[in-house]
Amino acid sequence: NIDYDALNQLRRRISDLGETIVLDYEGDRLTALGPQDLAEKNRTHIKGEGDNLGYDISSFSEDGTPLFIEVKTTKQNKPADFYLSRNECAIGNQFFTDGKLYRIYRIYNLNPATGTRDMVIYKPPFDNNHFDMQPENWRIQLQNS
Numbered sequence: 001n002i003d004y005d006a007l008n009q010l011r012r013r014i015s016d017l018g019e020t021i022v023l024d025y026e027g028d029r030l031t032a033l034g035p036q037d038l039a040e041k042n043r044t045h046i047k048g049e050g051d052n053l054g055y056d057i058s059s060f061s062e063d064g065t066p067l068f069i070e071v072k073t074t075k076q077n078k079p080a081d082f083y084l085s086r087n088e089c090a091i092g093n094q095f096f097t098d099g100k101l102y103r104i105y106r107i108y109n110l111n112p113a114t115g116t117r118d119m120v121i122y123k124p125p126f127d128n129n130h131f132d133m134q135p136e137n138w139r140i141q142l143q144n145s
Contacts, residue, residue: 018073018107019056021117025105026059026069033062054091061101068095073107078120082106083136089126096124 055068070092072082084092084104095102104122111117126133 014073014075014110014112015071017112017115018105018110018117019071021073021107021115021119022069022071022105023057025119026057030060052087054085054088055102065101067101067103070102070104071107072104073110075110075112076108078106078108078118080108084126084133089133092124092126 054070056071057069059067059069061067068091070084070088072084074080074082092102092104102124106120106122107117108120109116109118122131
């Protein structure tokens with residue numbers, strides 16, 4: 001039998017660790033660039049602000065332009081599949097169309113005990129011309145009978 005509660009708790013811990021890694025990475029990156037106010041404004045949206053934003057962290061580019069980051073974390077290697085929700089995909093593509101900066105920071109080879117990991121950054125557009133996107137789930141709505 002699968003303990004789904006334990007599995008979900010493990011996934012949440014890995015996800016939270018990935019977001020902390022990216023938040024620290026962004027803070028270090030912005031601090032190295034110069035203005036302290038940008039590094040201090042770098043913040044996460046995951047605690048109490050809702051998961052429907054389509055991103056986990058708001059940060060800034062080198063010139064101060066807002067940067068929106070969705071974090072995807074795994075203990076597996078780089079070729080492992082990852083999931084992008086319909087909302088995350090739509091937000092990323094809309095931000096791309098609107099000229100806003102949106103990125104997926106993919107943390108892989110994560111060792112939670114040591115904190116070692118690798119990272120790759122992906123940019124929109126998210127479509128089959130750039131990524132092999134496959135539907136995994138279907139939303140079913142009952143029709144009025």
